[in-house]
Amino acid sequence: MSHAHAMPAGVVIGDLAAFDSRSGSLGERLLFNNRLVIVVLCLITTLVLGYQSLGLSLNAAFEKMIPTGHPYIANFLENRSQLAGMGNTLRIAVEAKEGTIFDADYLDTVRRINDELFLLPGVDRPYMKSLWTPAVRWTGVTEDGLDGGPVVPDDYDGSTDSLEQVRLNVERSGEIGQLVAANYKSSIVLVPLQEKIAETGARIDYAQLSERIEELRAKYENDRVRIHVTGFAKVVGDLLAGLQQVMVFFAIAITICTAVLYWYTRCLRSTLLVVLCSMIAVVWLLGLLPTLGYELDPYSVLVPFLVFAIGMSHGAQKMNGIMQDIGRGTHKLVAARYTFRRLFLAGMTALLADAVGFAVLMVIDIQVIQDLAVTASIGVAVLIFTNLVLLPILLSYTGVSPVAAERSLRAETMEANDSGHGKHAFWAFLDLFTQRKWATIAVAAGVVMGVVGLATSFQLKIGDTDPGAPELRSDSRYNRDNAFMVANYAASSDVYIVMVKTPQYACAHYDTLMSVDALERELQQLPGVEATSSLAGLAKVSHAGMNEGSLKWFEIPRSQDMLNAIITRAPRELFNQNCDLTTVYVYLKDHKADTLTSVVNTVEAFAAQHGSDEIRFLNAAGNAGIEAATNIVVRKANVEMLFLVYAAVIILAFITFRSWRAVICAVLPLMLTSVLCEALMVWLNIGVKVATLPVIALGVGIGVDYALYVMTVTLAQLKHGMSLSEAYYKALLFTGKVVVLTGITLGIAVATWAFSPIKFQADMGILLAFMFVWNMLGALILLPALGHFLLRPKKTVAI
Numbered sequence: 001m002s003h004a005h006a007m008p009a010g011v012v013i014g015d016l017a018a019f020d021s022r023s024g025s026l027g028e029r030l031l032f033n034n035r036l037v038i039v040v041l042c043l044i045t046t047l048v049l050g051y052q053s054l055g056l057s058l059n060a061a062f063e064k065m066i067p068t069g070h071p072y073i074a075n076f077l078e079n080r081s082q083l084a085g086m087g088n089t090l091r092i093a094v095e096a097k098e099g100t101i102f103d104a105d106y107l108d109t110v111r112r113i114n115d116e117l118f119l120l121p122g123v124d125r126p127y128m129k130s131l132w133t134p135a136v137r138w139t140g141v142t143e144d145g146l147d148g149g150p151v152v153p154d155d156y157d158g159s160t161d162s163l164e165q166v167r168l169n170v171e172r173s174g175e176i177g178q179l180v181a182a183n184y185k186s187s188i189v190l191v192p193l194q195e196k197i198a199e200t201g202a203r204i205d206y207a208q209l210s211e212r213i214e215e216l217r218a219k220y221e222n223d224r225v226r227i228h229v230t231g232f233a234k235v236v237g238d239l240l241a242g243l244q245q246v247m248v249f250f251a252i253a254i255t256i257c258t259a260v261l262y263w264y265t266r267c268l269r270s271t272l273l274v275v276l277c278s279m280i281a282v283v284w285l286l287g288l289l290p291t292l293g294y295e296l297d298p299y300s301v302l303v304p305f306l307v308f309a310i311g312m313s314h315g316a317q318k319m320n321g322i323m324q325d326i327g328r329g330t331h332k333l334v335a336a337r338y339t340f341r342r343l344f345l346a347g348m349t350a351l352l353a354d355a356v357g358f359a360v361l362m363v364i365d366i367q368v369i370q371d372l373a374v375t376a377s378i379g380v381a382v383l384i385f386t387n388l389v390l391l392p393i394l395l396s397y398t399g400v401s402p403v404a405a406e407r408s409l410r411a412e413t414m415e416a417n418d419s420g421h422g423k424h425a426f427w428a429f430l431d432l433f434t435q436r437k438w439a440t441i442a443v444a445a446g447v448v449m450g451v452v453g454l455a456t457s458f459q460l461k462i463g464d465t466d467p468g469a470p471e472l473r474s475d476s477r478y479n480r481d482n483a484f485m486v487a488n489y490a491a492s493s494d495v496y497i498v499m500v501k502t503p504q505y506a507c508a509h510y511d512t513l514m515s516v517d518a519l520e521r522e523l524q525q526l527p528g529v530e531a532t533s534s535l536a537g538l539a540k541v542s543h544a545g546m547n548e549g550s551l552k553w554f555e556i557p558r559s560q561d562m563l564n565a566i567i568t569r570a571p572r573e574l575f576n577q578n579c580d581l582t583t584v585y586v587y588l589k590d591h592k593a594d595t596l597t598s599v600v601n602t603v604e605a606f607a608a609q610h611g612s613d614e615i616r617f618l619n620a621a622g623n624a625g626i627e628a629a630t631n632i633v634v635r636k637a638n639v640e641m642l643f644l645v646y647a648a649v650i651i652l653a654f655i656t657f658r659s660w661r662a663v664i665c666a667v668l669p670l671m672l673t674s675v676l677c678e679a680l681m682v683w684l685n686i687g688v689k690v691a692t693l694p695v696i697a698l699g700v701g702i703g704v705d706y707a708l709y710v711m712t713v714t715l716a717q718l719k720h721g722m723s724l725s726e727a728y729y730k731a732l733l734f735t736g737k738v739v740v741l742t743g744i745t746l747g748i749a750v751a752t753w754a755f756s757p758i759k760f761q762a763d764m765g766i767l768l769a770f771m772f773v774w775n776m777l778g779a780l781i782l783l784p785a786l787g788h789f790l791l792r793p794k795k796t797v798a799i
Contacts, residue, residue, distance in 0.1 A: 049287025060236045062088045064367040072629035076621040082576040090231035095186035104158035122204040130189040138172040177490035210237020228481035235469045239298040242758045253749035260745045267404030278311030281386040285379040300372040307379035313742040327409030332399030336392040346712040349656045350705040355380040356648040357701015364637040433784040434725040442785035457678035461687040463593030463631040495622035496586040507582040528595030533585040542566040596628040661790040666707035669778025691760035703775030709735040743776025
């Protein structure tokens, strides 16, 4: 280590011969004394991983989006084979623009659509339902007893008589409000999907499926028929289609970052190098993903962008340091090594904080978030090499343009000599926060904002705050289709299913059905519930029907023989083959957080009161049941995640600064930003859900970068006996400019996402822009203000 002390980073050495190449740490010597080898290795790696990235696929999986470890989901997956068509289902409404569905042309169109959908890969065919499927039947009471058959009879020929017969059958089928709209203007084709395609074992390609549906829509829509499609598969398909536009935002962000960086440096070659190194990191990431068996999904597709943005932020710091040294007359290689020395630890800690921010997401039991955490952690690990090592090495070859270096030195000299007047008033203004009056104002303002933000953040909702698919815009085609379904069908697309487990053959016992009926009555009182459907309800209707339709008999029959007769004609989805599982379907107005919470609480309370060894009420299947379980996991994860990310950032900051006072100065502004971000989510009506959960962790991990850079330089100057004001001013001149530059650049770049067709990306953009800018302000204003009360200069000057 004697060499390292012989030559402190900062001595101006213009002639390379005068520089001791054995100085610096072992890592520095290893890297800079073998520069060519490292550049060649990086080039080969980039080519190999660039080729690998061509195999990267973009898809989503239903099971990846749900917390498979949660008891509700465990209940659903355990009984999934007997609940076919209850998780991932497409609902396709065929609307007659003129007249009603009882029209030969209309019914023929539905038949052809039904046949085409039947043949799509991944369709769970036995459970498909429409007017044309044999499983959709009617039951009626005649003089001879019960009669029944398929809704569209075998002898249907499109004549007026047979159309009248279909109308009669529909009215007796119990499907009005379920498969047929109450106004007879549309009917539904219900298409349950398997998780894997039975013939091939491959996962469903949702982008392809969505395209096929759109082709079908284009083929059959005309001036007489309109088609509406809802369901998880369509949401994902639309998201994947919208992601092509995400690439446009990626390009815009690169352009903005490059333009701002060039405006700051006025040096084309170093600007391009910083952009190049950040792009190399993205190429490496995209190449490593398929190599490690990962794919991109609608959530992790934003990660390459974040990796690029973080890379630009760190790259600008390195370039700034090298430019200032070259401006003073230092040789470009020596300047690169000095900058590596000064900033490697701060850069490494900052990137580790980013990685931790991502890695903490692994605690969330939802695979899509865990995949995002892995993807992002790989991206940050790659950045440690491309931006902390490769960039200084490349800059040691190219240097910066003499004009840019001279301009940088001139600006620095003026700022250093300037007492705070004229054009550099900005730095002088920030320096005021190291004085008691301004520091007190800043800390007091921070406390007030924190209290107001905290009070507001208690109103933060877990889950969706809008009806329809909140991932998409409210005026998107999908959400317009969803609004049509909600307006026309009692059986909304938000279905919550309670599973009732009994001993074998006991699902239709009188006691079981009475308990199910009692649960239904409680659920029907809830404002968010539109309708319910179960074996108990069917038994009441059938009992009345078997007694000449008299409503005096509208109750569950006590006779087991009568119940058995009803059961033989009941639809298959209400109970299973062994009759040890019956289901209660709860059709909800929407899947907003409050609606789901009320249903969950009601079922839990009922199960606790009425459940026994003989009869168990289990939550929850159906898309709303799965969403309710997801919300419960997200609520718990939100607290855990923030606790872990802060614990990790505090430990990392302590390792870097070795001072608890400095850690408080760095972390409190971050905490304020987190609180204000939650308050902003309340104000913008954004709930905490799978899409927004990662943002809060990312904001903390990335936001701490600014504080680390500013605090590292400030502490180093305080050790040399400077006052806090002098030390902070030095830090502003050295890294402050770049902190402002990157904060604003990243803020603008992600703010462009607000125009994305994908709503959750727009939400992420607004929240990340807010966190980037506020974390920057916190590092520049609140950090020195807290420093005034906490940090003290060393009495002795270090030699």
